[in-house]
Amino acid sequence: MELLPLLILSFCFLNLSGMTFAAESGPPDTNITVQEDDDVILPCSFVSSVNIESMKFDWKKKGTLLQKEVFLYDNGSYYNNGLHGQDEQFKGRVSHFSKELKNGNASIRINKTRLEDSGQYTCIFPDLQPERKIFRIELVVEPVLKVRNVTGASPKPYVTILKNKGQLQCEVPGAYFKPKVEWWDSDNKTLPSKTLKDRKENGLFYVIIQSTSPKPDCYRCVTTQMDIWHRISSEICVHEEPKIGWIVAGVAVGVLVLVVVGILVWCLIKKKKGVL
Ligand SMILES: *[C@@H]1O[C@H](CO)[C@@H](O)[C@H](O)[C@H]1NC(C)=O
Ligand SMILES: *[C@@H]1O[C@H](CO)[C@@H](O)[C@H](O)[C@H]1NC(C)=O
Numbered sequence: 508m509e510l511l512p513l514l515i516l517s518f519c520f521l522n523l524s525g526m527t528f529a530a531e532s533g534p535p536d537t538n539i540t541v542q543e544d545d546d547v548i549l550p551c552s553f554v555s556s557v558n559i560e561s562m563k564f565d566w567k568k569k570g571t572l573l574q575k576e577v578f579l580y581d582n583g584s585y586y587n588n589g590l591h592g593q594d595e596q597f598k599g600r601v602s603h604f605s606k607e608l609k610n611g612n613a614s615i616r617i618n619k620t621r622l623e624d625s626g627q628y629t630c631i632f633p634d635l636q637p638e639r640k641i642f643r644i645e646l647v648v649e650p651v652l653k654v655r656n657v658t659g660a661s662p663k664p665y666v667t668i669l670k671n672k673g674q675l676q677c678e679v680p681g682a683y684f685k686p687k688v689e690w691w692d693s694d695n696k697t698l699p700s701k702t703l704k705d706r707k708e709n710g711l712f713y714v715i716i717q718s719t720s721p722k723p724d725c726y727r728c729v730t731t732q733m734d735i736w737h738r739i740s741s742e743i744c745v746h747e748e749p750k751i752g753w754i755v756a757g758v759a760v761g762v763l764v765l766v767v768v769g770i771l772v773w774c775l776i777k778k779k780k781g782v783l
């Protein structure tokens with residue numbers, strides 16, 4: 508422990524030697540911007556290689572009233588592994604780098620960042636003397652909307668008729684606000700449908716549904732985004748198929764006519780031969 512006062516602490520990003528530590532409030536030491544849904548590493552580490560495996564460090568996020576518990580490590584124990592008290596917002600999403608601890612690296616990773624993760628984080632070594640060591644990081648999580656410069660309203664859904672299955676398929680190609688996707692008939696009645704895909708990827712929702720068309724009609728795939736009162740649809744019409752019975756009857760009549768004509772021609776030729 509006599510070593511500790513000699514240690515020079517710093518952010519790995521800034522790499523400033525002899526940096527003095529910020530008070531618990533004040534301007535951040537590092538600013539990080541990340542796109543919503545991406546992972547982010549919040550850096551916090553000693554410049555010199557010091558083993559922190561048996562130490563304690565605590566990551567907190569500044570809240571409006573109280574601080575939120577992000578991650579706590581204490582001599583080999585941490586949240587979800589012997590320690591309790593982590594804020595719901597961060598449950599199952601925060602991890603440390605256990606192999607890096609012996610190098611003095613207390614950085615954490617937050618998986619799948621959300622907009623509400625934006626804010627000020629502190630990484631504190633509460634037991635270090637003579638003073639508590641505090642690293643401060645400002646995290647900005649940018650909405651996909653802004654990053655990709657897209658509007659929140661869903662584009663027109665993409666509709667197809669799957670010929671071999673007699674099914675209507677509707678695909679929403681990436682919507683920012685969660686869409687409700689339905690097939691409606693011409694009376695605006697919802698058809699039963701099955702969901703083939705309903706996933707959020709890189710901050711956008713992708714949905715594919717299929718319905719069976721009960722009768723020839725024009726159907727609309729309707730995408731509704733309740734968050735922004737937005738509705739958009741694409742229409743596709745299923746035409747009456749020629750009935751298989753009529754085709755069979757038609758072919759039968761055709762064959763019959765051919766046979767009759769054939770017989771007549773044959774008779775005529777026979778007759779002519781007889782006359783000659
Ligand atoms: C600490 O560990 C993380 C994760 O492996 C790494 O990204 C970061 O660069 C490390 N920091 C330093 C100062 O080595
Ligand atoms: C850390 O835990 C080990 C046992 O896993 C114990 O022997 C040691 O005394 C602990 N160190 C501190 C600083 O609490």
Ligand SMILES: *[C@@H]1O[C@H](CO)[C@@H](O)[C@H](O)[C@H]1NC(C)=O
Nearest residue numbers: 691692693694695696738740
């Ligand atoms: C179905 O809804 C559309 C608007 O979404 C409306 O224009 C149309 O009249 C409705 N049709 C029926 C049969 O209610």
